[in-house]
Amino acid sequence: MWKIKPPITYALEAKYRPHLETLVPTDPMSLFNLKRGSPEEEFPTLKYNYTCMASILTPKLYTRQFNRATQSGVIFDDVIRPGLEERGELHGPMTVGCVAGDAQSYILFCDFFDRVIEAYQNHKMSKLQESDFNHDNLKGGDDFDRDYALSCEVSVVRGVDDFGFPTHCSRGERRQLFMLAKKALDQLAEELPGKLYSRAELSHDKEDKGVTVGAPSLSQLRNGVARDWPDSRAVWVSKDGTLVVWVNIDDHLRLVTTRDDANIAEAFQCICVNILKLEALYKKLRHPFIWKQQLGWVVSSPADVGTGLRASVRVKLQHLPRYKRLEDVLKRLRLRMDNTDCSEVYNISNAQTIGLDEVGFTQLVVDGVKLLIRMEKRLEGEENIDDLVPLQK
Incomplete structure (x- = not known):
């Protein structure tokens, strides 16, 4: 039995799935000599596991994936290992609990990944993903009340084919990715001056680069992201401080723009302009960013597929966090609210990355932050805000 409601089968899904299955290697597992028991013997213990992976995985589904491997050697146990190492918390935010070892993982293990994406991101995989980096289509974002909106950040991740x-x-591979990034970023620097710093340079050089890269997290150490640290890890920083590009830190590439004036429109424009330039440069180097029609931009975590975009605003909220319907409000706005290291300051960001395009998700954050600030102002005056609760988007 499914632990959550099984996804509905759609005509489009039935149409594209057989095509994906034809792309699966015939029998790569036969090349291995793994000393494993039967699927029943190898099925993991999921008791007290609160990840999205654990809510999806059943013995039947595990058995279907058990003898599959991608051409580069990713097996299903590699996919679910993050959720077995870190089981999540009963009353904490749900984590996705799985990761793709390569782009082919999303095809080979599509039965599993499609269900995870549907459950975690509340998205129907029958829908086609679109992309829109025309920043002129964004409305607002440069007019937040500065007494409440303190700063903002927009980031986007990419996987390289x-x-x-x-x-x-x-x-x-990691070293090749580093060299590709260096070539592309050197060309980007012709228009936006900047410099690439290795992780070692950032650690030992005391000069302020405007960015701090700490030691790998416990999660990165457990799931293998931090293997051989800091080999081929680097950060590119623009001279004017508007853009930072992380290379091999948590994904192949992550572009980040942070602003102290909470002007998310400007931050989004910076991301749009430069991600399009990098996309063209990587195509020129014959290693384009990975795009699939049903998944959008493909990256390692199913929590980031689609757009790979996170738009966030740090907002000062004193009264709203105590509002009894806040969780419902955030769900309807398709936003998440996270604590920061400052009391009464919260990070408001898009809860999903797939289902809308980049402009659409940034617009959700812009409109949502304005509404939350409006609610906060009313609560300061001890007024009722039930009439401001939005309809489900």
Whole structure:
């Protein structure tokens, strides 16, 4: 039995799935000599596991994936290992609990990944994903009340074609990814001056680069993202401080723009302009970013597929966090609210990355933050805000 409601089968899904299955390697597992028991003997213990992976995985589903392996050697146990190492918390935010070892994982294990994406991101996989980096289509974002909106950040992750993802790639692949990034970013620097710093340079050089890269997290160590740290990890920083590009830190590439004036429209424009330039440069180098029609931009975590975009605003909220219907409000706005290291300051960001395009998700954050600030102002005056609760989007 499914632990959650099984996804509905759609005509489009039935149409594209057989095509995906034809792309699966015939029998790569036969090349291995793994000393394993039967699927029943190898099925993991999921008791007290609160990840999305655990809510999806059943013995029947596990058995279907058990003898499959991608061409680069990713098996299903590699996919679910993050959720077995870190089981999540009963009353904490749900974590996705799985990761793709390479882009082919999403095809080979589509029965599993499609269900995870549907459950975690509340998205029907029958829908086609679109992309829109025309920043002129964004409305607002430059007019937040500065007494409440303190700062903002927009980031986007990308996976590079023909390479394994961080949990699975070899040292050689990681070094090739580093060299590709260096070539592309050197060309980007012709228009936006900047410099690429290795992780070692950031650690030992005391000069302020405007960015801090700490030691790998316990999660990165457990799931293999931090293997061979800090080999081929680097950060590119623009001279004017508007853009930072993380190379091989948590994914192949992550572009980040942070602003102290909470002007998310400007931050989004910076991301749009430069991700399109990098996309063109990587195509020129014959290693384009990975795009699939049903998944959008493909990256290692199913929590980031689609757009790979996170738009967030740090907002000062004193009264709203105590509002009894806040969880319902955030769900309807398709936003998440996270604590920060400052009391009464919260990070408001998009809860999903698939289902809308980049402009659409950023617009959700812009409109949502404005509404939350409006609610906060009313509560300051001890007024009722039930009439401001939005309809489900």
